[in-house]
Amino acid sequence: MTSAPSQQRRTPTWLTRLADSLRRRAGARSGPHAGTDTQAGHDPADVVRPISRERIAAYLDGFDFIYEYDEDGDLVGRWDGNTVWFLLLGEQHEIVQVRARWHRTLQSTAALAAIQAVNDWNRDRVWPKAYLSVREDAVAVYGEFSADLEFGVSDNQLDDYLGTALSACLQLCAALSSSVPVTLGDDEDDPDIPNE
Amino acid sequence: MESLSQLLRRPRQVAEPAGSATLATGQASADEAAPDIPTPVDTARVVTWLKRSGLSHFTDEDGDIALLMRSRLFYVGTIGSREQIVQVRGQWHRYVTIDRLLEALEFCNEWNAKHIWPKAYCRVMDDGFVVINSEFSLDQSSGLTDAQLGQHLACAFSTSNSLFDALEEHWVDPAAVAP
Numbered sequence: 542m543t544s545a546p547s548q549q550r551r552t553p554t555w556l557t558r559l560a561d562s563l564r565r566r567a568g569a570r571s572g573p574h575a576g577t578d579t580q581a582g583h584d585p586a587d588v589v590r591p592i593s594r595e596r597i598a599a600y601l602d603g604f605d606f607i608y609e610y611d612e613d614g615d616l617v618g619r620w621d622g623n624t625v626w627f628l629l630l631g632e633q634h635e636i637v638q639v640r641a642r643w644h645r646t647l648q649s650t651a652a653l654a655a656i657q658a659v660n661d662w663n664r665d666r667v668w669p670k671a672y673l674s675v676r677e678d679a680v681a682v683y684g685e686f687s688a689d690l691e692f693g694v695s696d697n698q699l700d701d702y703l704g705t706a707l708s709a710c711l712q713l714c715a716a717l718s719s720s721v722p723v724t725l726g727d728d729e730d731d732p733d734i735p736n737e
Numbered sequence: 738m739e740s741l742s743q744l745l746r747r748p749r750q751v752a753e754p755a756g757s758a759t760l761a762t763g764q765a766s767a768d769e770a771a772p773d774i775p776t777p778v779d780t781a782r783v784v785t786w787l788k789r790s791g792l793s794h795f796t797d798e799d800g801d802i803a804l805l806m807r808s809r810l811f812y813v814g815t816i817g818s819r820e821q822i823v824q825v826r827g828q829w830h831r832y833v834t835i836d837r838l839l840e841a842l843e844f845c846n847e848w849n850a851k852h853i854w855p856k857a858y859c860r861v862m863d864d865g866f867v868v869i870n871s872e873f874s875l876d877q878s879s880g881l882t883d884a885q886l887g888q889h890l891a892c893a894f895s896t897s898n899s900l901f902d903a904l905e906e907h908w909v910d911p912a913a914v915a916p
Contacts, residue, residue, distance in 0.1 A: 566878065567819070589773045589882060636853065656842050663849070663858035667822060667874045670856040672849035687853045688875060692888055695775055697879035705876050 555620060556711075558604050563704050589693035592637055596696075597627045600703050623714040625707065631689070638687040639703065641669070641710035643717050647680040651721065655680055658720065668709035682717055684710040775880030778823050783813055786887055792894075806894065809901050813890065821878045823886070825893035827855070827871040829901050831910070835865045844907060845869065854896040869904060871897035 590596075597616055601608050608618035608627075616627040622644035630636040647655055652673065659671045659682065669684035686706035688694075694702070783802060787794050794804040794813075804811050808830040816822050833841050838859065845857040855871040862868060873893035875881075881889070 583774050587774050587879070589775065589885070630853065638853065653839075656839075656846055660842050660845065660858050663845070663856050663872075664860055664870075667816075667824070667872070670849050672846050674850055683850070685849075685853075689888060689892055692882060692884040693773070695879060698775060698876075698881075701876045701878045 555604065555606060559704060559708055562604070562700075563708060566700065566704070584697075586696040589695050589698075592629065592635065592690040592694050592699070594629060596694075596699060597629075597637070597703065600699060601627075620707070620711055621714065623711060625710060627703070630687070631691075633691070635691045636687055636689050637694075637699075637702065638685060639669070639706035639710060640686075641684045641714060643682040643684075643714045645682075645718065645721070646676070647682070647721065649675070649678050649680060652680050655682065655721065658717070662713060662716070666709070666713075668705060669713055671713055682713075684713040686710065773882060775877075775882050775885065777880050778815060778877045778886055779820075780814060782883075782886060783815075783823075783890070786883075786890055787813075790887075790891070806898060807901075809898070811894065811897070813893075815877070816874075819878070821876060822874050823877045823881070823889065824872065824874045825855075825890065825897065826873075827894075827897040827901065829869040829871075829904055831904075831908070832862075832866040832868060833859075833908075835861065835867060838867050841867050841869060844904070848900055848903065852896070852900070854892060855900060857900055871900050873897060 594614065594616065598608075601616065601618070606618055608616050611617045611626070615629070618625055623641050624644070625639065625641045628638040628640060630638050652675070655673055659673055662671045669686045671682065671684050674681045674683055686702070686709060688702050780800075780802060784794070787802070787804065792804055792806075794802050797803050802813050804813070809827055810830065811825060811827045813825045814823075816824050838861065841859045845859055848857045855873040858870055858872070860868050860870060873889070873896065875889050
């Protein structure tokens, strides 16, 4: 955990909460085969149920994260200035997707460097899938994590997916922030979305 | 898209008859007793799914499970310090010249922007050629049910093959076209 000397740079409390949770969850399992036998009394958090927006909201509420609903009814919040959507896609709304947009927008002249940076990320990191999207003459960077939950999802699984997705997306944004110097505009100027 | 829906439907149809878990692992029968409780995924469960789906595989010298689908090489298994990620990684069988690296990067970026799965990326090899990979990953820290595992694996293979089909269309093999 490095703390940069600049005035604004301190470890955000949401990050501490999320990291503690992921660490606790990892520590609770000594390995992939911990708790092998599923006997009669199942942990309710292991029972597979259909996904819903309410369950996503409950997850975010568990961390006291700040979010709101956009015009499509999807959950959206902002972490370190980066906008993160929690979407349900697919005909049955069975695919959960966590999509983050890096808070900076690049000039189109930076697209070549950016496309290589994004490819390196996709090659070296498992999550999220990163890509560029050209908006007018500016380039936005997105990270995406998706899981098809057609057969339902347990609370434990959902915690894993959303925690992994959110932290991985924000790692992508942080990596970009520390490596890409050229900027054009900044979503932090947009007052419409609450910042965590 | 027909092949995608077919492949997605396949594991459920094949997995339904109970008592077919006669493979040596013994793990599969325990899963059937509690179908809605996720359990850890290991190589044996992946192999069981491959066999039920009629996909033949081989094991490489590192013990990793690999298979070839229309010359495309796929690895499937668990990765991570706690084997907590189920991953299907595919590789397009054709090599791209380094002179087309930017075109390949743009192709992968457009794919990643427009399609949910799989993640596509380029790797520049030591000999200067570019290979294009697909990756589909899912966290299994809290296990997966047989139905979930089958769904994810079927989705991984079908969407990865769609990516490689799109590459074939983008760079049509001249030898495959009648003169």
